Amino acid sequence: GAGVSQSPSNKVTEKGKDVELRCDPISGHTALYWYRQSLGQGLEFLIYFQGNSAPDKSGLPSDRFSAERTGGSVSTLTIQRTQQEDSAVYLCASSPRGTGLARHEQFFGPGTRLTVL
């Protein structure tokens, strides 16, 4: 596709259930980022991938959160035993490269709106 895609667009789940969010980055983009945006708030960095490796997982809020990336492309963010405070929009972004001062703006997907009841 032409841009970053995310699925599902909306997810409503019950507290305690696990959810899996998917991100398809722009083809050829080596860097991939996950962010969380709560209502009316800024973007909270969660994790960064360079290729299939995640050199920085420091933003993951707890050990209930995990992410992986396969084939240098698709990434999944998994939240186990969801809590109400996990409710937010989860945004994925990709970038042509993640290092160096060359232009590396981030291209965002439409996000997944997660609601935990």
Added chain:
Amino acid sequence: GQQVMQIPQYQHVQEGEDFTTYCNSSTTLSNIQWYKQRPGGHPVFLIQLVKSGEVKKQKRLTFQFGEAKKNSSLHITATQTTDVGTYFCAGLLGNDYKLSFGAGTTVTVRA
């Protein structure tokens, strides 16, 4: 914690007026980027500034990067209803892959 501060949080502007949003970091930035998020949408890249004192213009938008590379501003002239949205600055703080986003300035326009 938040390392890039952005003010004001909200900006209510009369159509046709100018306004400025400011971004400040306590540490030197290697570069700064600006994004716009329309209501219900996702952030869209506007511009990147790299050089000390750099000024870039996009039509009615003027972006500046401070001499010390610790602050930046976005000035919009003759505001239009299409300018509605939240403007985020995002800085690279030393490492070269992790953007630290400001909290954003949400702009509303009175016709």
